Structure formats: C-alpha cells, structure tokens
Amino acid sequence: RSSEAEEVIGRPTKRHAGDVELVVGHYNARPEVGVKQRLDSPIIGLKAFNNWVKSVLITRFAHPALAASRTKGPRGNSGKVLDMGCGKGGDLTKWAKARIREYIGVDIAEVSVQHARHRWETLRSRPFDASFAALDCYEEPLSTAFPPEQLTTPFDVISMQFCMHYAFETSQKARRMLDNVSRWLRPGGIFLGTIPNADQLLEQLDSLPPNAEDLSFGNDVYKIRFEDRHSRPLFGHRYHFYLKDAVDDVPEYIVQWDNFVQMALEYGLSVVYKEEFHGVFEEHQDDPEFGPLMVRMKVVDSNGESAMDENQWEAANIYIAFALKKMG
Ligand code: SAM
Numbered sequence: 001r002s003s004e005a006e007e008v009i010g011r012p013t014k015r016h017a018g019d020v021e022l023v024v025g026h027y028n029a030r031p032e033v034g035v036k037q038r039l040d041s042p043i044i045g046l047k048a049f050n051n052w053v054k055s056v057l058i059t060r061f062a063h064p065a066l067a068a069s070r071t072k073g074p075r076g077n078s079g080k081v082l083d084m085g086c087g088k089g090g091d092l093t094k095w096a097k098a099r100i101r102e103y104i105g106v107d108i109a110e111v112s113v114q115h116a117r118h119r120w121e122t123l124r125s126r127p128f129d130a131s132f133a134a135l136d137c138y139e140e141p142l143s144t145a146f147p148p149e150q151l152t153t154p155f156d157v158i159s160m161q162f163c164m165h166y167a168f169e170t171s172q173k174a175r176r177m178l179d180n181v182s183r184w185l186r187p188g189g190i191f192l193g194t195i196p197n198a199d200q201l202l203e204q205l206d207s208l209p210p211n212a213e214d215l216s217f218g219n220d221v222y223k224i225r226f227e228d229r230h231s232r233p234l235f236g237h238r239y240h241f242y243l244k245d246a247v248d249d250v251p252e253y254i255v256q257w258d259n260f261v262q263m264a265l266e267y268g269l270s271v272v273y274k275e276e277f278h279g280v281f282e283e284h285q286d287d288p289e290f291g292p293l294m295v296r297m298k299v300v301d302s303n304g305e306s307a308m309d310e311n312q313w314e315a316a317n318i319y320i321a322f323a324l325k326k327m328g
Contacts, residue, residue, distance in 0.1 A: 048299045056321075084163070137177060142184060162319070192324075200317060200318055268327045
C-alpha cells in the first residue's frame with residue numbers, strides 16, 4: 001500500500017445517515033488484500049467467475065462504444081469511462097485491456113477510493129489517464145466532484161458493477177443515479193452493470209414455508225434475509241446480504257427490473273442486454289474468445305473443471321448483467 005493509502009485508513013470519514021452509514025462503514029473497513037491473499041479466498045472460484053462475467057460484458061458492449069469514441073490517445077487508445085461505485089479499483093486492469101484513453105472512478109467509500117487510486121498509480125506504465133473522487137453518486141451530482149472542463153467531453157461508457165442496487169433505497173436516489181449516468185453519457189454511449197437478480201431473490205422468498213419466522217435463505221457461501229414476506233415496494237425493499245469473504249450482512253435493496261427499465265427510458269437509456277449470470281455462462285462458455293478467457297481467469301482449469309463448488313455456483317446466479325444504450 002502507498003503511504004497515502006495507509007494514511008487514510010483509520011481517518012474519520014464523512015458521516016452518512018441510516019443504511020448508507022452501514023454500507024460505507026462496511027466497504028471502508030474491508031481490508032485491501034494483495035494478489036496472493038486474494039488467491040487464498042474461500043470463494044476464489046466465484047470471484048473469478050464474477051470477474052469473467054464483467055470482462056464479457058465490457059468486451060461485448062464497452063469495446064464497440066470505446067472504438068467509436070472521439071476521445072483518442074497518442075498510443076492508439078480510445079474512449080472515456082466512468083466507473084461509478086468503483087470500489088478498490090478491481091476493474092482497472094479490465095479497462096487497461098480495453099485500451100481506454102481516460103478513466104474516472106467514483107465511490108462513496110473514501111478508503112476504497114484511495115486504494116483504487118493507488119492501484120492505478122502502480123499499474124505498469126499507467127496505460128490511461130485517471131481521476132478519482134469520493135462521492136455519494138445517489139445523492140449528489142457528479143459535477144460537485146469534478147471541474148466542468150473534466151466533464152465537457154462526455155463518457156463513452158459508464159459502468160456500475162455490483163453497486164447500483166444501493167440506489168434503490170428511494171426513488172429520489174435512483175433518479176439521481178440515473179441523472180448522473182444519462183447527463184454525462186454521449187448519445188450511443190453504453191451504460192453497463194451487474195445487480196442482484198430480483199426475480200431469483202423473490203422466488204426464493206416465496207418458496208419459504210408459509211409459517212416461517214426467519215425469512216432467510218442461502219447456503220454456506222451466501223445468505224439473504226428479508227424483513228417482510230408480502231410487501232413488494234418499488235423502492236426501499238430491503239434485505240440483508242452476507243457473502244462469504246466479501247459482504248457482512250449489509251442492507252441492500254431489490255431492483256425490480258421493469259421499474260428500472262421504465263425509469264431508465266425517461267432518462268433516454270434503452271436496454272440492449274439483460275442476462276442472469278448462469279445465462280452469461282451458457283451463452284459464452286464455448287465462444288472462441290470467452291471460453292479460453294475462462295481458463296486464463298481461473299474460472300475453470302485446463303481440463304474444464306470448475307473452480308466453483310455447487311454453493312458458489314448457486315450464489316453466482318443471484319446476479320444479472322445488463323447493458324443500456326443512450327438514445328439520440
Ligand atoms: N464496482 C466494484 C467492483 O465490482 O469490484 C465494487 C463493488 S462493491 C460490491 C459495491 C460498491 O458500491 C462499494 O465500493 C460501495 O462503497 C459502493 N457504493 C455504495 N453506495 C454508493 C453510493 N451512494 N455512491 C457511490 N458508491 C456507492
């Protein structure tokens with residue numbers, strides 16, 4: 001870790017209220033571990049699979065938008081990317097492989113942002129320009145964190161990986177999030193992401209025994225606990241999420257897909273892709289590009305043996321991947 005990243009750990013962070021404080025506290029407190037320790041994770045297979053899904057999404061939907069960008073670099077690199085909820089910068093190498101020109105990473109968790117910046121600083125030959133900021137992207141406009149000249153050229157791609165669902169606490173937050181996406185994305189630009197699979201989660205809730213008091217389900221890898229069995233609000237439909245070696249009982253919100261699609265349309269964003277993670281696997285496992293990538297990313301070994309056990313495979317399908325295009 002850089003001394004800058006060391007310095008920020010333990011420093012009191014900005015205060016947030018309610019569930020947001022729990023979410024920020026959780027992500028700020030999660031230690032950044034090195035590559036070696038990451039390989040020791042008990043859910044390394046699932047983490048590798050999630051990374052593979054993100055790589056597929058980026059290659060299929062971000063690459064064409066980046067290639068068509070007006071933002072060209074001197075080394076043939078092209079395109080401007082906003083990573084909203086960038087966390088510790090886990091996708092930086094994916095964007096380096098996509099040969100982008102410029103990257104902006106924002107996240108509400110300040111400690112994570114410091115780690116992401118440090119990760120970029122230590123990327124070999126700094127393959128793209130990057131800026132980072134701590135920002136509540138569901139409460140504040142992006143323009144509060146960056147000077148206008150940095151936002152004059154719109155983004156070609158906006159990515160929200162495993163984080164958009166936190167915006168669905170209220171309709172105001174979801175709208176602020178969509179405004180932050182739509183306002184700074186160029187027409188023809190791509191908005192891609194990964195979110196929990198609402199249908200899956202609600203189906204599992206519905207199949208609990210009728211008199212069950214504990215509204216939770218899962219396995220030794222993940223656990224989801226609802227507070228109420230019958231109410232299905234469009235916003236603020238809260239559950240608590242545990243994922244082994246990753247997320248410790250953090251409050252999250254259901255994203256009802258049709259509601260999201262309808263709202264996104266109001267912001268000029270139209271769906272081009274939506275698939276469950278199992279479906280992404282089935283669709284791409286035999287692909288000449290993404291099949292071998294699975295071996296390189298250690299999702300499967302060279303004999304095609306999966307690095308995930310049954311429980312990790314089940315946990316993988318609590319997510320869906322999506323891509324939307326900005327119209328106009
Ligand atoms: N995108 C990263 C990845 O795929 O590795 C990190 C995903 S992590 C599961 C979820 C991230 O969402 C956390 O870093 C968290 O701080 C961020 N987040 C939650 N609420 C946010 C908000 N209101 N504004 C910005 N980021 C937020």
